[in-house]
Amino acid sequence: MSIIAFLVIGLLAGLIARALMPGNQSMGLLATTLLGIAGSFVGGFIGSFFNSDGRVMDLHPSGLIFSVIGAMLVLLLVSFAGRSRRVRV
Template identity: 60%
Template sequence: MGIIAFIIVGFIAGLIARAILPGKQSMGLMATTLLGMVGSLLGGLVGSLFSRDGRLFELRPAGLIMSVVGAIVVLLIVGAVGRRRVHA
């Protein structure tokens, strides 16, 4: 997958993750894109553990789903760290 496709998939995964999770996430377009890209990497690595073909960076429907799941996990972690920082 090329870098442009990776950025686009990251942006879409970040938008979907932000739409799925309730609450207010104060992020701009760049932060949403970075969230989705990190989530895509995380989801891709976890998904490759269960894949037998060894193709890590290919655009597949299961990869898109794992990108969204990874972005949700990253968003939850960022939210938990942000709450601790505010209350501490």
């Protein structure tokens, strides 16, 4: 997969994941793209369990769906990590 396609799929996955997750995620376009790229890695890993050849970096028709699911998991983990760092008074 080319780098441009990887970035575009990452941006789309990050935008869709942020739209589907409840709450306010205050992040810019670059952070959203990085979220989607991390979600693509997580989603590719999850998708490789359902694919017979088991390759993570290949482009599959269900890749965007698993990328969105992976981005939502990453966003959930980031939101939990952000909560623990806040000072409670």
